[in-house]
Every structure is written in C-alpha cells, then in structure tokens.
Amino acid sequence: MDDTGQSDGDKRNSRARNESAYQTVPRHGRHEPDDPRRDQRQVGEPKTATSRRTIPLGTSAMNALRAHRKVQAEERLRQGPVWQDAELVFTDEIGQRLDGTSVTSFHFYPLLRRAGLPRVRFHDLRHSAATLLLEAGMHPRVVAERLGHSTPSLVLNVYGHITERMQEQATAVLDQVLGA
DSSP states (O other): OOTTSOOHHHHHTSEEEEOOEEEEEOOSSOOOTTOTTSOEEEEEOOSSGGGSEEEEOOHHHHHHHHHHHHHHHHHHHHHGGGOOOOOOSSBOTTSOBOOHHHIIIIIIHHHHHHTTOOOOOTTHHHHHHHHHHHHTTOOHHHHHHHHTOSOHHHHHHHTHHHHHHHHHHHHHHHHHHHTO
C-alpha cells in the first residue's frame, strides 16, 4: 500500500483504456437527412496514436463505474434475450451504443438544469477538466497526455487564457518570495 491506501493491484485496476472511437463516416453525394445512405456512425480506430491511451481513474470514478456495472448487469438480466451485448461501458436499455443526441437531450441537459448549472456542450466537460488541471498546477504534458493531444503546446495554445492567470499567480509568488 502507498500513502493513498491503494495497493499496486488496485492502481492497475483503476485505469480506463481507450482503444476505439465511434466516428461518423461520411457518405458521398447528396442525401436527405433521414436517408440511410447519409453519414453513418461506426466503431473504428482512434484518429491518432495518442488517442489510444490508458488513463488512471480516481477512487470516485472507479466507484461510479462499479455501481454502473452492477446496474447494467441487472438490466442485462431483465432484458434477457433482447439484450445485444456490444461490449460497451455505457449503453441504451438493450445494450447498444448510446446516441449522442439522446445522451445530451434526455440525460445531460436535464442533469445540468436540476443542478442549477448553465447549459454547456457535453464536450465542454473535457475543456473544464483541462482548465481545472492546469489551474491546479498540473504540468501541461500530463494534461496533454490525458486529453490525447500529441504535444503540450497544443494544450497551451487552446488554454492560453489559463496561462495568463498562471502568469498572474507567478507574479504574486515572486513578490512573496522576494519579500515585496
């Protein structure tokens, strides 16, 4: 055990592995919005080599995933032969992939409303996580790896407004160190 109370085995099991991505595959030609020949979604390789990564998860995330797995197992039993195992962590009520619009419209936005939070895009959660990590002093390389960016410079370019706040903090720290 280390100072967090986790054994090496616990740490190895507290990781999420991203090995595939759900992507829109464009179809050529003009098609009506409800035409099945229009853009299709499919599981494929991640866009870049850095998109394929393992991300350590904290205790609260692991507890939430374990609870979710239990609920999903109960749903699988309840659905019986209707369940279609797509080997996904988050699924609809019969085991298939979730539609992004359904997730945001029926789950994410109502959750924000109940919590009294402003309406933001689901993708903004990623930006919020990066911002919080940078503001907490996390090294940009670590943030870049966590987000799947190839270089820390991309993170610093996207989150430049954070570095301005960090410059202000650095100025205050120097004043304190120099006794100003």
